[in-house]
Amino acid sequence: MTFRFLSGFGAYWMLLGKVFSRPEKPAIYYRQTMKELVSLGLRSIGIVTIISFFMGAVITLQTAYNTENPIYPTYLIGLGARDSIILEFSSTIVALILAGKVGSNIASEIGTMRVTEQIDALELMGVNSASYIILPKVVATLIFNPFLTLISIITGIVGGWIVGTTAGVITSPDYIYGIQYAFIPYYITYSLIKTLFFAFIITTVSSLQGYIVEGGSLEVGRASTKAVVYSSVFILLVNVILTQLLLS
Amino acid sequence: MIRVDNISKSLGGREVLKDVSAVFEPGKTNLIIGKSGSGKTVFLKCIVGLFGIDSGAIWYSDILFNELDFRARKEIRKEMGMLFQGSALFDSMTVEENVRFPLDMFTTMTYGEKLVRVNFCLERVNITDSNRLLPSELSGGMKKRVAIARAIALKPRYLFCDEPNSGLDPKTSIVIDELIREITVELNMTTIVNTHDMNSVMENGEKIIFVEEGEKCWEGNKSQILKSDCKLLNEFVFANALAKQLKESAR
Numbered sequence: 001m002t003f004r005f006l007s008g009f010g011a012y013w014m015l016l017g018k019v020f021s022r023p024e025k026p027a028i029y030y031r032q033t034m035k036e037l038v039s040l041g042l043r044s045i046g047i048v049t050i051i052s053f054f055m056g057a058v059i060t061l062q063t064a065y066n067t068e069n070p071i072y073p074t075y076l077i078g079l080g081a082r083d084s085i086i087l088e089f090s091s092t093i094v095a096l097i098l099a100g101k102v103g104s105n106i107a108s109e110i111g112t113m114r115v116t117e118q119i120d121a122l123e124l125m126g127v128n129s130a131s132y133i134i135l136p137k138v139v140a141t142l143i144f145n146p147f148l149t150l151i152s153i154i155t156g157i158v159g160g161w162i163v164g165t166t167a168g169v170i171t172s173p174d175y176i177y178g179i180q181y182a183f184i185p186y187y188i189t190y191s192l193i194k195t196l197f198f199a200f201i202i203t204t205v206s207s208l209q210g211y212i213v214e215g216g217s218l219e220v221g222r223a224s225t226k227a228v229v230y231s232s233v234f235i236l237l238v239n240v241i242l243t244q245l246l247l248s
Numbered sequence: 249m250i251r252v253d254n255i256s257k258s259l260g261g262r263e264v265l266k267d268v269s270a271v272f273e274p275g276k277t278n279l280i281i282g283k284s285g286s287g288k289t290v291f292l293k294c295i296v297g298l299f300g301i302d303s304g305a306i307w308y309s310d311i312l313f314n315e316l317d318f319r320a321r322k323e324i325r326k327e328m329g330m331l332f333q334g335s336a337l338f339d340s341m342t343v344e345e346n347v348r349f350p351l352d353m354f355t356t357m358t359y360g361e362k363l364v365r366v367n368f369c370l371e372r373v374n375i376t377d378s379n380r381l382l383p384s385e386l387s388g389g390m391k392k393r394v395a396i397a398r399a400i401a402l403k404p405r406y407l408f409c410d411e412p413n414s415g416l417d418p419k420t421s422i423v424i425d426e427l428i429r430e431i432t433v434e435l436n437m438t439t440i441v442n443t444h445d446m447n448s449v450m451e452n453g454e455k456i457i458f459v460e461e462g463e464k465c466w467e468g469n470k471s472q473i474l475k476s477d478c479k480l481l482n483e484f485v486f487a488n489a490l491a492k493q494l495k496e497s498a499r
Contacts, residue, residue: 028352117336120298124408125350126325128318 015208018130019138032136033143040102040137040203041144047101048094048148049155052085055093056156057163059084064169077170078178081160083187090152091191092239095198098145099231103206106137107227110210111220119211134207138200145199146192153191190246197242198235205231249274250295250406250438255304257294264290266462267304274405274438277429277452281443282459283484288442289333289410291459295440296328296408297321308406326354329399329437331409331428335391337383337398343370344379347398354402369397373427389420393427400431407432409441413448425451446485449473458484 023029063080110133113119122129157179164170170178206227213223250272257265264287272278282288293299295306297313306313308324316324337346347369351362370376373393383391392412399407409428413421425448432439443449449456453470458481466478473485 025353112339116334116339117332118338120293121330121332121336121338123298124296124325124328124330125353126322127353 011212012204012208015130015134015211016204018128019134019204019207021128021131023131023135024127029132029136032132033139036136036140037144040105040140041148044098044101044144044148045151047097048152051097052090052094052152052155053159055089056081056085056159056161059089059156060160060164060175061167061169064164064167073174074170075174075178075181077164078160078175079181080178081164082157082179082183085156085160086153086187086191090149090156091194091198092235094149094152095145095195095202095235096232098148098198099202099206099235100228102141103202103227103231104224106203106206107210108220108224110134110207111213111223112210114211114213115216115220130207130211134203134211137207138203141199141203142196145195149191149195153188193246194239194242197238201234201238202231205234249307249309250440251305251307252295253305253307255294255301255306257290257299257301259290259299264462265294265301268459268462268464269304270457270464270467272438272440273455275433275436276439276454277432278438278440278455278457279443279449279453280440280457280459281449281484283444286459287462288444288459290462292408292410292440292442296330297325326350326402327405329396329402329404329407331392331395331399331407331412333410333414335383335395337386337391337395339383341382342379343375343381343383343386343394346383346394347401350398350402365401366397369401370394372400372431373397374423388415389417389424392416392420392424396424396427396431400435403435405435405437407435407437407439409439409443411442411444413443413445418447421445421447422451428452444484449485460484 060077060081063084064077067076067080110119113133119129119133122132161172161175164175165172209223209227209230210220213219252268252270254267254269255265256263256267268291280288280291290299294301297306301314304314311324313321313324338349341349344363344366347366348362351357351365355362357365366379370379373396375390375393375397378386378390383394386394407428412424412428416424428439428441429452431437441448441452450470453473456466456468456470456473457464458466458478460480466476466481468476473481476482
């Protein structure tokens, strides 16, 4: 168990060493990064928007039911929803969802390339396969995931406003006052810093799982599952560390 | 020329290659034959450097390949082309992009020059009007031919083919064999082909190495194979009754 963990950890760092070596032809890497921005970033906007909308709605409703007390002003519902969305949900929960969507996509794509000898073909040509395949994915998610977090924050807050006012748990002026009340801009920075770490974890951990696949389609499926599980666990672990470091 | 001196390789605690030596000459189609699981693919992957070797030496002309670092190997790899068993075309790229890929990576040619070279290579393997197709839209034989076109795009000195006929019908197999043989002579390449297809052996076998249980058991050419006394080779080559009769009549 310890040996497997250490060898996996070693393989991870060795892979990162290969990934971050000097690119052979920057122009080709740029083109690949643009493709990955579309594939991993733009194509995630839909799911992030839908999930964030309903997440914001549920947070607002739950906050309302948990603060049903005459001594609490109702605008606190907006404040509570805002802080929950910014501090935790739009970074961590969205990252966990992306670990499922993007992580499994990356692991299965690279795993299939491995078992169909496409990675061998790259290596044989003298191309640094790890860098060529993984670096554009890492760069694309580091660039795009902060935008996904911002989209999630906005959609979540809007979702809370629409559903909260429709359900009658809060009035529109109270909600709008609440989301502006005692706003700390650093929370956004904190959320974006976490997003960058999570984006890096999702792409690199999932890439490793795909890159080391041996066998056939069954193993590719297993790698895809492992990518989601390991990325999620690491995200939660790093979340605890970052929260302590950045908010204490 | 490629020379392999006493190479051994173990995988998962099992010795897959045992002290194998061979010389592969330029302008010839060199065949490595043997039954499935005999170590042919491992042998080929050791020669191209996809697998490291446990002992021995691999020479490309006068360069000791297995001692080179990643950067130095890269220079030799630019002179290699390989046709993989499953073609290994890049799924996300069109036929044209697949063949252009090595040119994009390693040359400073303009787009127009690259396109001329791509079209030349595709025409050479008898593929026309398929530049915009994806690998998933190609038949098995077409995939192999596109993979050959990609392999020769940089005018390599060395061509490696891992079971080029697997999954192909006999007629298409002959087309692929002829193509490999013609290109080898045309570009004066050192070509090494892994195969267990006996039609290939009889057509292309200018030099044949028979591998059994990771050991080189026999070496010769297609005319010598008919008269060989090597029991293991005969069991492999003349496995069916018709082939046995052929062998007897040759004697």
